[in-house]
């Protein structure tokens with residue numbers, strides 16, 4: 001089994017490549033729910049949906065979230081009523097949120113609903129929320145006050161400086177069903193190229209997860225989401241700098257070194273290898289910018305070949 005800690009868009013792209021080289025039945029994705037939000041009375045799980053939509057081939061390719069070909073006439077009608085429309089919910093996307101909300105209201109767990117949605121979208125891998133209990137990323141702004149993740153990321157377009165980040169509910173959250181078992185039995189654990197601050201840290205904050213990865217750090221392989229000093233998408237570079245670190249592969253290594261033994265960085269960052277190694281990690285430089293399916297598959301092969309305990313199926317896939 002290959003376990004992958006996932007955020008949103010970057011993780012979804014990596015999973016696409018991974019599923020080109022191994023059987024979906026061997027993959028378990030453990031997904032951040034700190035971005036989750038309630039809007040219009042609907043329970044919305046953006047990272048779970050981005051992965052589901054991407055792996056089913058139905059994601060809006062221009063944005064990396066929502067559904068291709070969706071339209072927003074319901075949003076327009078809501079706007080005409082004076083409703084909040086800053087968080088864009090397409091008509092087809094709304095079906096997912098209506099379904100999830102109805103099931104949760106009827107007593108289903110987020111894990112059960114996620115498994116049913118994954119099946120409905122034809123996915124073969126296991127998609128596990130990091131917890132079925134509410135965990136919400138909260139950002140304290142340098143200008144004062146706190147905002148939810150989606151307020152920060154979408155309404156404020158992450159254009160404000162952040163002083164600190166916390167994960168409300170994490171201490172009381174239980175790992176989702178199967179999460180610790182998958183992390184304990186996987187032959188390799190991959191930290192996808194997601195934002196270490198607001199996508200990976202929430203997963204590590206779920207009680208038991210960080211300690212388990214630390215005990216298996218030699219089998220944990222991460223992929224730097226920072227390439228040549230910048231994030232490919234989103235605010236990871238600014239957040240690292242605002243929180244006292246810096247936007248570099250070596251800084252990502254320092255951020256993850258207690259739970260991760262190997263960092264895969266982009267070939268553009270060959271000058272960062274020494275910095276990654278001085279953080280106590282193995283370092284492999286390769287093409288990590290997943291501009292097409294071939295690059296994503298190649299990255300997956302490289303990741304599988306450079307970490308974890310021997311597993312003939314996995315090694316065969318690594319080529």
Ligand code: FO1
Pocket residue numbers: 007008009035044045046047049050065066086087088089093150153154
């Ligand atoms: N991101 C935006 O920048 N603007 C949006 O209006 C927006 C709507 C949206 C609706 C559903 C969904 O699943 C994701 C959505 N996202 C939007 C992305 C969302 O903010 C994610 O949390 C980020 O991609 C970070 O993972």
